[in-house]
Amino acid sequence: MQHAWLIPALPLISFAVTGLFISPMSKRAAGVVATLSIVAAAVCAYALAWEYFTAYPAGHDHPALVPWSYEWLRYQPGLTVNVGVLVDPISVLLMIVVTTVSALVHIYSNAYMHGEYGFGRYFTFLNLFTFSMLGLVVAPNIIQMYVCWELVGVSSFLLIGFYYSKPSAVAASKKAFIVTRFADLGFLVGVILLSYWGFKLYPDWTTQVGAAQNGLSHVQPVDFAYLNHPAFLEQFAGLGATFIGINLLTLAMVLVYMGAAGKSAMFPLHIWLPDAMEGPTPVSALIHAATMVVAGVYLVARLFPAFAFSGTALMVVACVGAFTSLFAAVIGTTQDDIKRVLAFSTLSQLGYMMLALGVSTADHAMGYTASMFHLFTHAFFKALLFLGAGAVIHAVHTNSIWEMGGLRKKMPITHITFLIATLAISGIWPFAGFFSKDEILASALGNGHTFIFGVAMLVAGLTAFYMFRIYFVTFWGPHRTHGADHAHEAPALMWMPMAFLAILSAVTGFVPMGQYVSMGEHEAHHGVNLAIAIPATLVALLGIGVAAFLYIGDGSRATTLAARLGVIYQAIKQKFYFDELYLFVTHKIIFRNIARPIAWFDKKVVDGGVDASGWITRTSGLLLSYLQTGQVQTYGLWFTGGIAFVVLVLWAALV
């Protein structure tokens, strides 16, 4: 366990070695080395999980350990920032998810990206991303979390803009970076608030909890162990200080949530994720479906006690999550680009996870378990969906589902794995999604959030509908184009990771998550709650039925229905015109009324002032240079005249 630092370190070393030395020499070798390093990290992660859960078996207390840490910044005694590795159930869970999906995506990419320009660069960035994500997951304090958070953002930016000669990819990468950066501004303010008050209240806390006696003396004011400690939260929430009538704890947590919402693309910061699909498909699978976008969920889970202490902040999480999940599911039903449908589905499922966290309380934290469970299962089936979509795109050379069709016979393995993932996300027994979704629904209802439960139920139906819509259109029906007619099965290097993920999607639902990941006292694992599972399955089957009715065959029924719905259909298809709204706000209001006057001021006044000082110096120098004639006699004349003048002045003054 003291070697846990290897898990983030391996990708980092590989990133440096691959990027600097191997990639310029041999592209193939870069891919192999990068892949092997991630596989090694995955093996380390499994060993760590094995060791941790053997030492603290299922159903027992799972302490948060810091087996390795290094003093990074020492500001003053009592305020030190460490880099370290935190080992607790959710970080172990995330390490497994990240390394597994990353390793499979690396393997898949070796085939998918074959012959692409920038093959070595691609694997270098992928390694950088994996390192940053693992660094984020193992962060024992909020500062390391923030640093890796930004690193993750950068590597996402680099990978979305991988095809940098394509203007749309460049625009998408900029959009993703700016939107998440904007959200991170809130996170940063939250971090500053938390660490400022954390540091101020720290001396009281150490005496109050008897840190020295209870072995907490190593805990620093920025550590999660401290920020989540009830004694600290009580002091912090009890501060008289408020900001525009909001309790400081609530304010800090809402600001932190703003960062989480940006990374997890919650409404209204969701606009970057669908565009992020401009990146290579394996990148979408790894970053924009399975790992990076769940960083927001992970952050909320990591600070869950603090969120739970401020009920208002948690309510914000729940409402935003529920709304996003419905909103994205509705849009997902109308999109034509297979990757965009999956992107909206990701948004919707992230909303689900947020919702599950939001409906929990410190006492009844089943939603916390459910959220982590759904994160775990979703990572596998969503990565599989993306890899499947990638295989299809690779074969047909188009993203539009209406140019595919009939691929069931041409690509049997892709078809089967895609079907398994689709069933899993729709929540059909016995696939993984069924169990995690059931637990989320049960936790929403169990804590009395009936309305949110209803929304979640509706979303479950919509999910089944839009997923089977793309499934039927892509894999059934006639070959709609020449490309679909000549499609061929993906190479082994691509279908093997997919098959592995398909197995995971099918079986991970049986993991007794409640035994491993829980908050507060142990609630007995409910198993499958039939009163919820049966209606949920019926709703999902209804969604599948509607999709089958509309889209098996030539799709004319769907066209008629769309025409009937008219304006509403158009509004949904255009994503409720949110992109246009943001463009209007940024271009017509912010750019015109704020940015342009500032630009004018900058050009005319600031730059003008600098230019003027330069101009004055130049001109005066030019004028003075006429005095330097090169004639020593002229200088002598000036010299003589000057002395005469000085003598006259002295004479006038003294006599």
Add this chain to the structure above:
Amino acid sequence: MTELLARFAPGLHEWLTLCAVLYAIGLYGLLTRRNAIAILMAVEIMLNAAALNAVVFNRFVTPNEIDGHIMAIFVIVMAAAEIVVGMAIVVSLYRLRASVDVNQMNSMKG
């Protein structure tokens, strides 16, 4: 005759005026002549004015000392050395430019 001469013997003022006039002539030459050799000659005149000044003050202020004379001899020696260096420069300048007109020596013009 001697008395007549003694009556008109120049005093301190006359001698100093002579020095000033010599100095002014030298300065005028230094600033206006275009020929480098003429400028050196003008410098010699100015040096002689200064040497004469030293002798005059010695004669009228401390007649029993010889400081001013020694100063004058120093000035003469220094002037000889200066003219050697100056002429050497002028000769090499002439070889370089085929001219000793200082108006053409303006390569340091700004």
